[in-house]
Amino acid sequence: MSDSQWMSAIRRYRDDSEKQWFEDRVLGGARELAGALEARTKAQPERFARLLLTLPEDANEAYYGAIVRGLKDSALPLDLLARVAERAHHRPGRPHGHWLPQTIASHGGAQLSPELLDMIAWYATEDPDPTDEHWRSGAAGEEPADGGDPRFHGINSVRGTAAHAIASLIAQDVVYWGYFSQFLERMVCDPSVAVRTCVADACIEILRYDRPLAIGLFLRLCDTEDVLLAARSIEKFIYYTAHTDLESLRPIIERMLESSQGAARKAAARQATFVALSHESARALADAALNGDAEMRQGAAEVLALNVLTAPDLSYAHSRLIELFSDPDVTVQRLAGDWTRRLKEVAEGGALVGVLEAYIKSPAFRLTASNFFRRMEGTADISPALLLRAGQRFVDVVGTDAGNVAGTNAFAAEQLSELVLRAYRQAEDAPDLRRECLDLFDRLLEVGGYGADKAIEAFSR
Numbered sequence: 001m002s003d004s005q006w007m008s009a010i011r012r013y014r015d016d017s018e019k020q021w022f023e024d025r026v027l028g029g030a031r032e033l034a035g036a037l038e039a040r041t042k043a044q045p046e047r048f049a050r051l052l053l054t055l056p057e058d059a060n061e062a063y064y065g066a067i068v069r070g071l072k073d074s075a076l077p078l079d080l081l082a083r084v085a086e087r088a089h090h091r092p093g094r095p096h097g098h099w100l101p102q103t104i105a106s107h108g109g110a111q112l113s114p115e116l117l118d119m120i121a122w123y124a125t126e127d128p129d130p131t132d133e134h135w136r137s138g139a140a141g142e143e144p145a146d147g148g149d150p151r152f153h154g155i156n157s158v159r160g161t162a163a164h165a166i167a168s169l170i171a172q173d174v175v176y177w178g179y180f181s182q183f184l185e186r187m188v189c190d191p192s193v194a195v196r197t198c199v200a201d202a203c204i205e206i207l208r209y210d211r212p213l214a215i216g217l218f219l220r221l222c223d224t225e226d227v228l229l230a231a232r233s234i235e236k237f238i239y240y241t242a243h244t245d246l247e248s249l250r251p252i253i254e255r256m257l258e259s260s261q262g263a264a265r266k267a268a269a270r271q272a273t274f275v276a277l278s279h280e281s282a283r284a285l286a287d288a289a290l291n292g293d294a295e296m297r298q299g300a301a302e303v304l305a306l307n308v309l310t311a312p313d314l315s316y317a318h319s320r321l322i323e324l325f326s327d328p329d330v331t332v333q334r335l336a337g338d339w340t341r342r343l344k345e346v347a348e349g350g351a352l353v354g355v356l357e358a359y360i361k362s363p364a365f366r367l368t369a370s371n372f373f374r375r376m377e378g379t380a381d382i383s384p385a386l387l388l389r390a391g392q393r394f395v396d397v398v399g400t401d402a403g404n405v406a407g408t409n410a411f412a413a414e415q416l417s418e419l420v421l422r423a424y425r426q427a428e429d430a431p432d433l434r435r436e437c438l439d440l441f442d443r444l445l446e447v448g449g450y451g452a453d454k455a456i457e458a459f460s461r
Helices: 003-012 030-043 045-053 061-070 078-089 100-105 114-125 150-155 158-172 174-187 193-206 211-221 226-230 232-241 246-257 262-276 280-290 294-306 314-324 330-345 353-361 363-376 384-403 408-426 431-446 452-460
Strands: 019-021 026-028
Touching: 003 030, 003 045, 030 045, 030 061, 045 061, 045 078, 061 078, 061 100, 078 100, 078 114, 100 114, 100 158, 114 158, 114 174, 150 158, 150 193, 158 174, 158 193, 174 193, 193 211, 193 226, 193 232, 211 232, 211 246, 226 232, 226 246, 226 262, 232 246, 232 262, 246 262, 246 280, 262 280, 262 294, 280 294, 280 314, 294 314, 294 330, 314 330, 314 353, 330 353, 330 363, 353 363, 353 384, 363 384, 363 408, 384 408, 384 431, 408 431, 408 452, 431 452
Parallel strands: none
Antiparallel strands: 019 026
């Protein structure tokens, strides 16, 4: 379509009243035409940026919005971007705040003018959206908006979107931090919890240039209801700062550990445990998590399992992880048992053998045996003796459930059978070991272990 044809169509379809209804789709109307306009803008950004400058004042806002969205990441010349942004920004009611800050920020590598930055700052501090915290509750009989997630609500609001755009710009260049610093004091006090989850992104990026100020802004940001503390962006900030500025962050971590928000308690437990792996000064916080409720212990288990090989203080990490293998909460046991993702890095006599021995004897082993044997299959350095002890323990704890194909133990039995077959074939000069392999095969066959019969057939060949 030529520009004149586009203008003719835009004048004709002023709203969605002219539609054609088919069995499987609806054609016509401003929204459908706007969708096509956005796609063409992405393909020819300069052409359609200039088209926006000529749109009628009474054109449907869907057309303005479509071109603004289509210009994101388009490498538009800055003078043309400024003219487009000015036109869209001053539309009645300023309806394009969801997209305009993102489109402007996507050109941040070209040193944006103060006028363009002013527009982003306006949406971050002055736009009325969001007016309500719709994520808190839905209408009668309905689920809360945005899944009850303030973060999701925030990034779909105008002020939240603008805050995210500011964060991306600050990350690009200290010049942008110098400009937006004057607005952050106000942004961290935004009345919306949802928006504050997005402002936390900006606080994270400020750490690049001024850590004390970033931490100060973050503490002010958190001076609101506890639901904010459950946001992932809050935990991310703590992750980046607690190792070097624990005492400044300690009050927030303590508050999170005592919060009524389960996600906040779990996040605090993760970060307290992570810092405690290298700093004794954080051990009291970590101990509070390890002795806390199930959600806190789950958070600690995630960190201990992930850092079982890399923790600066392996003795501390291993002793705490081993405790969680026998935790009364089965979810904690499963999370602790997931340390076996590092199994390929275990060597006979290495640092993890003690953890492996304790794991095999623990309740966590039964819950995660299928993962254990699957991961063990690609491990060359685990001793056959240890494999056989694990196999005997598996038969002891699962019994005939090793043949139940509806559960994971059947898969574990199949993996174990293949591992034992491999160990048998490799033990040509170890008759005692071969005898133990056959004994374990006998036990697997007795309980109907899935796959044991096939392994025996392969052994016979």
